[in-house]
Amino acid sequence: MEGSQPMDGEDHHMKDADRPKGLEHGAANGAGTHEASPGSEEGSFDEETDMDPDSLALEQSRRRGLLPTGVCYDVRMKMHMNADFSPGAHHPEDPRRVHEIFEAFKRTGLIYTGPEEDAARILKEVPTRYMWRIPVRMATREEICLAHSADHLAWVEKIEKLSTAELRELTKRYDQGRESLYVGAMSHTVARLSAGGAIETCKNVAGGVVKNAFAVIRPPGHHAEYDHPMGFCFFNNVPVAVRVCQKEYPETCRKVLILDWDVHHGNGVQNIFYDDPNVLYISLHVYQNGQFYPGQPPNPMTPDGGIEHCGMGMGLGRNVNIGWHDQGMGDGEYMAAFQKIVMPIAQEFNPDLVVISAGFDAADGDELGGCFVTPPCYAHMTHMLMSLADGRVAVCLEGGYNLRAISNSAVAVAKTLMGEPPPKMEVPKINKEAARMLAKVQAHQAPYWECMRQGIVDVPRTQSLGGERLHDVIRSAQRQVLQAKHNMTPLYVQRQHLYKSFENQVLVTPDLDRARKIMVIIHDPPELLAQPDAIDTSLEPHNAWLVDGVTDYIDWAVKHGFGVMDINIPGYITQEEDTDAFIPVSKERELEQQIQSLVCYLWDNYIQLYQADDLFILGRISGVVSFVNGNLRAVKSSIDEQLSAWYKENSRVFVAADHACWTDHELTRRIHKRRFGTVVRSQDVGLSKMMRAHADDAHDWILQRVRSSESGGDTTEEEEESGNMNS
Amino acid sequence: MEGSQPMDGEDHHMKDADRPKGLEHGAANGAGTHEASPGSEEGSFDEETDMDPDSLALEQSRRRGLLPTGVCYDVRMKMHMNADFSPGAHHPEDPRRVHEIFEAFKRTGLIYTGPEEDAARILKEVPTRYMWRIPVRMATREEICLAHSADHLAWVEKIEKLSTAELRELTKRYDQGRESLYVGAMSHTVARLSAGGAIETCKNVAGGVVKNAFAVIRPPGHHAEYDHPMGFCFFNNVPVAVRVCQKEYPETCRKVLILDWDVHHGNGVQNIFYDDPNVLYISLHVYQNGQFYPGQPPNPMTPDGGIEHCGMGMGLGRNVNIGWHDQGMGDGEYMAAFQKIVMPIAQEFNPDLVVISAGFDAADGDELGGCFVTPPCYAHMTHMLMSLADGRVAVCLEGGYNLRAISNSAVAVAKTLMGEPPPKMEVPKINKEAARMLAKVQAHQAPYWECMRQGIVDVPRTQSLGGERLHDVIRSAQRQVLQAKHNMTPLYVQRQHLYKSFENQVLVTPDLDRARKIMVIIHDPPELLAQPDAIDTSLEPHNAWLVDGVTDYIDWAVKHGFGVMDINIPGYITQEEDTDAFIPVSKERELEQQIQSLVCYLWDNYIQLYQADDLFILGRISGVVSFVNGNLRAVKSSIDEQLSAWYKENSRVFVAADHACWTDHELTRRIHKRRFGTVVRSQDVGLSKMMRAHADDAHDWILQRVRSSESGGDTTEEEEESGNMNS
Structure with missing residues (x-):
């Protein structure tokens, strides 16, 4: 054998x-x-005679x-x-x-x-x-x-x-x-x-x-x-x-x-x-x-x-x-x-x-x-x-x-x-x-x-020490800043399942209901860059950076007399049983649904009841001024057939320089259709970078439109909904 | 040749x-x-005759x-x-x-x-x-x-x-x-x-x-x-x-x-x-x-x-x-x-x-x-x-x-x-x-x-986007929480070089100067654990955890009628020219000096002027209740020879289970000397874990001492300074 x-x-x-x-x-x-048989362990290749013990040990596996x-x-x-x-x-x-x-x-x-x-x-x-x-x-x-x-x-x-x-x-x-x-x-x-x-x-x-x-x-x-x-x-x-x-x-x-x-x-x-x-x-x-x-x-x-x-x-x-x-x-x-x-x-x-x-x-x-x-x-x-x-x-x-x-x-x-x-x-x-x-x-x-194990967070152990997911901490800090700067306060969100993570997600300037111009900003949590310890994943906070493109926009809006509603869309909702190191796809879908109903809730109970002449929505999810790093979303409605046309007329959608729509011929053709709005190619990549690069552009565009609607013209309420919400 | x-x-x-x-x-x-010559490129091992082009390509490097x-x-x-x-x-x-x-x-x-x-x-x-x-x-x-x-x-x-x-x-x-x-x-x-x-x-x-x-x-x-x-x-x-x-x-x-x-x-x-x-x-x-x-x-x-x-x-x-x-x-x-x-x-x-x-x-x-x-x-x-x-x-x-x-x-x-x-x-x-x-x-x-490049933060690029080091953000969030819970406010620190990072570092309960019992808590920033993206180091905040052992201690102290001074010692001071991914040793020393002068400043201008009968210092740097994961520090003074004896009498120093002092015979002998205080071996490793495990122990010990000093006895002001500050 x-x-x-x-x-x-x-x-x-x-x-x-x-x-x-x-x-x-x-x-x-x-x-x-x-x-x-060339390989028997006591084969014919042993020509050593007197070896010291160390060499013998080395030779044990033969050649x-x-x-x-x-x-x-x-x-x-x-x-x-x-x-x-x-x-x-x-x-x-x-x-x-x-x-x-x-x-x-x-x-x-x-x-x-x-x-x-x-x-x-x-x-x-x-x-x-x-x-x-x-x-x-x-x-x-x-x-x-x-x-x-x-x-x-x-x-x-x-x-x-x-x-x-x-x-x-x-x-x-x-x-x-x-x-x-x-x-x-x-x-x-x-x-x-x-x-x-x-x-x-x-x-x-x-x-x-x-x-x-x-x-x-x-x-x-x-x-x-x-x-x-x-x-x-x-x-x-x-x-x-x-x-x-x-x-x-x-x-x-x-x-x-x-x-x-x-x-x-x-x-x-x-x-x-x-x-x-x-x-x-x-x-x-x-x-x-x-x-x-x-x-x-x-x-x-x-x-x-x-x-x-x-x-x-x-x-x-x-x-x-x-x-x-x-x-x-x-x-x-x-x-x-x-x-x-x-x-x-x-x-x-x-x-x-x-x-x-x-x-x-x-x-x-x-x-x-x-x-x-x-x-x-x-x-x-x-x-x-x-x-x-x-x-x-x-x-x-x-x-x-x-x-x-x-x-x-x-x-x-x-x-x-x-x-x-x-x-x-x-x-x-x-x-x-x-x-x-x-x-x-x-x-x-x-x-x-x-x-x-190097560089992997032990989630159950972290939970047992009373660890808190950082996004709650960061939002709390943002609230502190916006409160001190612009006197903004959380909006009460009455929801059946009121998760902890929704507590501070919607902040509004005082007297929003009486504002003539309203800016609704829908955004992701700020970008975080981090360098944790190679061994135990602990992070010196000074080795982590927070890049937030939103605050500048709020400052600008308040300065120009806008009422502001700031909606932070968390990437994950902190729950009771919370042991995932990575969020599985199934939970992502669940989150998306919850966010949709949050936005609908805000629309029904607040935004559409306000008295404003001008309503601008600035966000990544959808809207008038939009910064797109990921998927482009269509805005259309089966009820209101004019919506796409309105969107084309009333939008600025900044799309990242490396988005596939700029290289794929078929996509380039498609994105110029009305339902994608007025699409502008950014020279930059990454949301924070894009928001910074186009701040002046976006501000000018918004002010122009405010002036044009203020100086007579039609004073119809400008509104839009995301394709997502309608479909 | x-x-x-x-x-x-x-x-x-x-x-x-x-x-x-x-x-x-x-x-x-x-x-x-x-x-x-066995190795000439056109050596004698070429026995192939008719090979397809692919095999020829494979054979190009010969055997x-x-x-x-x-x-x-x-x-x-x-x-x-x-x-x-x-x-x-x-x-x-x-x-x-x-x-x-x-x-x-x-x-x-x-x-x-x-x-x-x-x-x-x-x-x-x-x-x-x-x-x-x-x-x-x-x-x-x-x-x-x-x-x-x-x-x-x-x-x-x-x-x-x-x-x-x-x-x-x-x-x-x-x-x-x-x-x-x-x-x-x-x-x-x-x-x-x-x-x-x-x-x-x-x-x-x-x-x-x-x-x-x-x-x-x-x-x-x-x-x-x-x-x-x-x-x-x-x-x-x-x-x-x-x-x-x-x-x-x-x-x-x-x-x-x-x-x-x-x-x-x-x-x-x-x-x-x-x-x-x-x-x-x-x-x-x-x-x-x-x-x-x-x-x-x-x-x-x-x-x-x-x-x-x-x-x-x-x-x-x-x-x-x-x-x-x-x-x-x-x-x-x-x-x-x-x-x-x-x-x-x-x-x-x-x-x-x-x-x-x-x-x-x-x-x-x-x-x-x-x-x-x-x-x-x-x-x-x-x-x-x-x-x-x-x-x-x-x-x-x-x-x-x-x-x-x-x-x-x-x-x-x-x-x-x-x-x-x-x-x-x-x-x-x-x-x-x-x-x-x-x-x-x-x-x-x-x-x-x-x-x-995978997993390394590009600091200059991050700075150019207005990135903010996270420790400032976190401290701001802590301030928000402590303000809401206990009405704590930042203490004004007048310093020649008032760095941004020192703004929120010292928080105090109202009327601290009139409190009978004062607890000074000196602590590191809370522990952060993080799982950044493998490629671009971006961190979903929900994949990062904050573990903070301090807030519980503050809650407890306030509940028991203490006035509280909470001193957060940052691991790094945010400066104008701020491009280090890792903090070099030279800067660490600079920081240590600045912290020493901060603590001295607080001592001279506030703590020693207060009227309290009991003063407890809870901290990692030194003090009465101390949790040690790193270096054990001696407390001694060249002026006051009784200080070490007092320290031994009036301290509880919890030392991590895996500290070298428990295994090295010579060290074990040394740490039982007076100047290291009353050293207790913890069963745990890691500051957060230790602080959690010994909370009851520490609380009981503090209360005992308050009672013993309240119930007559000597009402001398209990004070201590770190060996560090004296040397």
Whole structure:
């Protein structure tokens, strides 16, 4: 079982494929004979004689660098194919996938292709020059059942007994929706070979026969669940192999890291090990808020790939999901994920064996994945993982469907395994949303990993000390300033659920109800910039800055005789059960609704009852003078058809310089429609900066309009509502 | 010049040492013959025939992993020794250093030691099995002058002409203070050999003759300045070698990273390249606020090793100092520095060549360095650097004085260069001060490196938007609350320099001057915990928490009829020119003085004039009830000898559970002296937590004392001053 044997190209194997089963030919002439087995721990590389104890300690792990890299492949794995040959039935999980990768290994000289009679000698003399072939065998039933139910195994075995017509029927039933599976006459055999290949590969690495190894296997495994097949997968190869290694090497292979860089989340691996403290599963995948495959499971659970899934029971913290918000990720994002999350956690876990669930569908060129990871980046990720577990890395193929992309990526990985330095690489800038997602992963993992704790607020502990969310404090300070300056006071808001955060949110100047000109300012809380302590997140208040663009506008308005209503829209409403470090989307929606009803309440009970001749609304939410850094909102009404026209006439909407509407041709055309108002391109980016830059502009425009309405003309009340409120 | 040649052990070289000079024997029988030269770009490993264009692109860098690792050594480098043989003159830069390392390489089988007649064949057949010997030669004058002045070269050359008596005299003159240099008859020759060894090593790596290489050379170089020797160093080997490579390979070796992990700062390297955009110098060293060697230069500049030195002119950002606050650093700190600073910056720089200035005096066992870096950690750092520059890494020995530690460390590095996986390693937890220093390095480098910008406030930009430091905002909010609750008002502080930050710092209850019982509360600003955005450091106020332990105490005091004076001590005083992201130490001292005069002012003008029978001072600075998380302060007076006794009698000093005084035997004994008051060990850590936990305790104690003084007894005014104020 421990044998690995130098093999030539594929032809030799073709003959072996005729053998009945078992495939022990590798063991038969390779194993047991230590001369041929390059990696036995007491190998032939020990030429030291008298060493001092320190050097001996250093030498204890021997020179694993002199061991060869293994490769596991068998042509029979091409024989799993779709029984449905109809033209539309072509499937991305194509039998050529493994063939192409193996051919690329040969073409780039990673596998010996010279005369067979020289093979043994050359491979023995220079063991690290070529990859050593690890023979494939079928996984046993016992092995499969280490990660699957007996029922599931029986279901797969039964495929062998089906007629072609029945196979086609089965494919039609399964090859859609979340199951996404095709079957053929050989599917069971090949699935067993694929799992067996993973087992032999991991065992040769864990047992120290080879330095590291690459299993070129199919069908893939990581979607297969304990009790059902899924996503092109029958048996979950990697979990089966990991459990076999843990069983056979209980002392030296206790803790295993499974790193899954397939672009899809490995739901099966996650679920099989979800409460296992000895298997750390880290997956990098496209999540798209649960929309990307494999997405939402049938029962009412949340999608498996969400970053909030950290394992359970003894396995808490042993599941790390790095789920990208979208496709389009590339080297910058993957390198950052490795530096900030994967490697620190992996080092703290300190595994005995690393298995890479290596799909290459995040590779540049794979249309299903839509990402841009280059071969050099795969090399760098491999190189980093090789620093773990004394270099014991086993790579098992999962998905990846562009034949050229998977070959090039696999070659880059294999070369790195063989000791080739990873190629020089310009790492692109990271996508900002991706960086934010990584920060959230850190927050989710902070309870379980020391290395993730730096810079993360421990919210429950903070609450227990009577901590108060800062936005309440800041608003209270603003109230103090506005009270002292302009005698402004809070407006009483009678609401069914009067949350603490609404207490100081609406401030008004005295006698607002008698003002002739009113300015309503609707704004976000002031911008805060902060530099907390790297370790305990404590913040010296002098290392934090508050940037408030609103007060200047209020000063100006009061000076010009306006009555002012200042509405602060909190980003979060402080509640009784208040333990979130980050606000989940669901709560954001809830907040939006509450704010809408607050604004409606103010409109109904105050603003529309006032006597003012002129009413200006200044705000980000909507309104006459508007500063837009995010979404542009339309103002239209199904009742009042003139509203959009009025809005166009009576608005100044300043839009940030870097807003997509200025670069996207189609958007530029659209925003000049009436319902978006009179849109002005700002030279600046960021609300505070924009408000400062356009203060004079906005003030002049407002004064002009006041004068024009005061100097006769129509004295109709100017009013507007946000598109949001009407829709 | 391109030749590198398989060499056996040291004996062979001993004979060569007799040759006049130049040492071209390596070139003579090794270079030019491509069969023997393993690394020529058009080497003999090209067995591909028909490859598709993609694979060809992948293959462009060939298989550099099949090239050998080089080693450069020459026994003559042992011949630089101290001309002063007197017993006390033994020097840590001992000739045995290089010998021991080379012996360790042989002992661990990294260098071929078999029969000489087989050497050529074996090394050709298995080029990666042993290190290939790179012959040493003397650096030419032209080469030396690429990094040094002609005057300096002449000074070193003159050593050769001195008599032994003169050499001893010279040693006596130089071997002290910052210069720290000894000389001997062979010093010039050996210094030239050492530089020549560095040159040949770097050239063989940059030119692709070897995969990577290790130069076992001495004397070291990194302290040597452009125009003078220093710190055991005559010529600065690495800069000389780097300049030679840049000159000889202008296309392929333009950008060079010098990574200096010697425990001392490489002042010479920094200064030589300080304005050079093509050489990135990153140094990890013990800084100790400039006290550690090489420390303060003679002219009134700041110590070279400070983290604020980022290069100048075109070289801005090309100098990265990671200066530890103290000795005692180890694997945790070095791994963190690599993950957080070194590798991100190095990847963004994307060098063509990496040179490690490899002192091993941060190694566990080196008494001069006092750090604890283990051989596995050196292996991991080497492994990470090998991911850069297509693996072109040249290691040049610098310092390191424990013979066993340097040998073991060098073997770990050499094995890693040869492709050995770095050993498994438990990474210890990082020292908190070290982590804070890394965060400060990030802030200093943020203007120059995209990867350093995440999470760093751009202070000048923030100021330009009218940003206000948050502590003023928070104090304003506190004032609002205390005004509403207890009618407290700010006390007018007439000061020559009335800074904005002092405006709201002192709040008092009405009629304080007539109160019978007064509580003076001196406290820091409330604790803030924050989670800013990972990218732009903006902080949603609802993701920040304010933890204030003081208000409860005020509520309690008012309820019990105390008059209250609440003094908030800001951590920073907002000033006109206000551009610091982190507050430098000099400003902290200034602040401390201002606070002292504020407290004195309050004492003189208010507190001592009040009529109260009982005066309690509650504070962190000093006083009757004190919560100590940081330094314990003594209260004593040179005038009033009874003060310490009074303090012991009339104080409760709660000290954090993790304070050193509880574990350090000597400290425990000392803190029970009178001048530290009555010290109580808290079960908690952190001021807010402690104040909460001991509230009842403190309240009871205060009430007891009020009752005891009210119920007759002595009604003497209880007063105290801090040791700080008196000294």
